[in-house]
Amino acid sequence: MKKQSTPSRETAPAPAAVFGRTTQLDVENPPPDLYGRPQPDRFMRAVTAFGDTYTPAMGRPLLRRSPRLPAPRARAPLSLVVTAHRAVAEGVVELRLADPSGDRLPGWQPGAHLRLTLPSGRERHYSLCGDPADRTSYRIAVRLIADGGGGSREIHQDLHLGARLTVRGPRNGFAFCGEPKLLLLAGGIGITPLLPMAREAQRRGLDWHLVHAGRSEASMPFTEELRALAAMGVPPAGSRGRVTIRTEDAGGVPTAAELLSLARPGSAVYCCGPAPMLAAVQAAFDASPATALHFERFGAAPVLDGRPFTLQLGADGERLPVPADRSALDVLRAARPDLPYSCHQGFCGTCRVQLLAGTPEHRDRRLTAEERASGALLPCVSRAAEGETLVLEV
Missing domain, CATH: 3.10.20.30 (Beta-grasp domain)
Structure with missing residues (x-):
């Protein structure tokens, strides 16, 4: 019997809600480094020095803010440098961030995100899309929003190798629970938190399927990584394979019912994408064979019960x-x-x-x-x- 669709309390700055069962993973206190601190890296010192010299100082907010209380269990911010900045799809760049001394970074679990303070002072949240086992760097991907608030434009056009950023996190409000049967639904840049989940599902030998939908394959990051991941293991008998790449220019816009029809009975669905996609999946969920829906929204939620x-x-x-x-x-x-x-x-x-x-x-x-x-x-x-x-x- 399908569980009542009641959203859980969203607990992190990059919000997630869950229909059905949810578990919050603890990424605030990762285990101590058992192998000691590595020696300082000459390349990292040079990159950091370059960034400190050439990263511009930019404006301040016009409205003043009162002092705020520290968040519970807050970890001290990290000072990281950009060690890679490259295009991975049309309008999407990938960044890698590392400690300037080569120290190991705090651990994280699939679904976690970082809060970045850019050189301008703008603050933005981005999902981690790399490998949690890699403690030498963090990987994020950022789509350019031409008419947005300027954060993505600054990252695409102004951020350079060696730039130093203040980073808070990792924090996780979209925890991966590792249910035995999984359907992962990604819309566009929403692939970023779901790619580590797919890797973890493959590592654990779970029954998983991922759908990545977007305008065109050229605009969708990490498609080759997904195909390589899908080829790593033999899918269960009778399955459709591990990964479906669905593009609007080739097959039209899929309906939520189409996407959810790919769920096996009793599956948990993880969804991340634009607000219209998320709303459609929520509306169609009760008619699907799945029993739990986890989702992360990027972008503003619609105004409810608003009055002028x-x-x-x-x-x-x-x-x-x-x-x-x-x-x-x-x-x-x-x-x-x-x-x-x-x-x-x-x-x-x-x-x-x-x-x-x-x-x-x-x-x-x-x-x-x-x-x-x-x-x-x-x-x-x-x-x-x-x-x-x-x-x-x-």
Whole structure:
């Protein structure tokens, strides 16, 4: 009998929700290094020196943020350097990040992500897509969003070998539970957290199948890695193979029902991709043979039960109407493009602003009661009652 589809509490800045069973893996306290620290690497020292000299210092946010309480069990940020920067598909670059002294990096599990502070001060979250067994470097992949907030453009156009980045994590809000039967559904750049899951499923000898959907094969990263992984072992009798590459230019846009029909009875489904894909899979899930759905959303969640209200910048400043179907963050960024942000979903706290007057509806999962009482507000998800005016410190 299929389990009730009830989402679990999302617990990390890069959010994930689960229908059915879920387990949170502990990547905050990896085991100690049993083999000692390696000797400093001459190449890494040279790369780091180059990056420290040529990485530009860029602007600061226009809206001030109050001091925030440290996250529970927080690990000290890492200072890593870019050791590789290469195109892996149309509009997608791969980065490798390493410790400048050659030290081993903290361990991680499939589904984990990093929080990067770029040279401009922008903060962004990216899923790890490399091999957890490789403790010498982290690998991420970034798609260029031409009309986005500038983070992906900075990574594509301005970041260079040797650039030093502040990195927090790894953190895991999309934990891989390792169920015996798995269907992995990736849309575009959503392949990044699912590729390590496929590798882990292959390593464990699980019954898995991965579908990577995208506009064209040229725009989809890591297809050759997926094919090589699929060829490593013999799929179970009667299966469709391990990997399906589905492109819109060759086969059209697959429906969620088509994708979920590939699940074996009792399978767990892991899905990462654009919001429309995720919404369609959620809607079609109950009619599928699968029994658990794990998903990670990248991009803003839709506004639910929104009502129009107003933001005011300072006691006598500009008034900004917020429509029922737009977030306060979107409206703020139209007036203040340098306002920092990251997750769009009330997890990371990057967009935090200070409230001077008004009664907000806090919808985040980051701020404490004390922070809210002192006027902290996350405009990416929080709103106000219809007709209310929230006055912000500028």
